[in-house]
Amino acid sequence: MIMLVDVFQSHALLDSDKFHLNRWEMRDLFQRELRQLLESSKNVQKSCQIIDDLDKNRDGKVDFEEFVSVATKLIMCCHSYFEEENLMCGYR
Known part of the structure; x- marks a missing residue:
């Protein structure tokens, strides 16, 4: 959480x-924190749509509640992905 x-x-x-992210701050956050996701999606227009x-x-602007909502969705997607990968590899 912290x-x-x-x-x-x-x-x-x-x-x-300090209570909102503007479009440029959000793009910077994506590039710094979610670089791999952005690199795998080479479609800049799609990145703008996500923002x-x-x-x-x-x-x-994006406030903290909006930010946490998306972060939660990303965490859930990652968790589901790794759960499926573990099952495919025989881990439980």
Whole structure:
């Protein structure tokens, strides 16, 4: 939990609004924290769409609640992926 707060705050503090991530801060966060996911998706337009989808209330910024919602979805996807990989390799 503390890591999520730290990651959000370290990127939100890049401008004067420490409670929200703007589009550029979000893109920077993706590039630094989720580089492998972005590299596997070479479609820049899709990356922009993901960032737009993060902004649920369409105010042009991503607040902490929106950020945690997406982080939770990513964690769940990763967990499911590794669970399936372990089953395929014979681990339980």
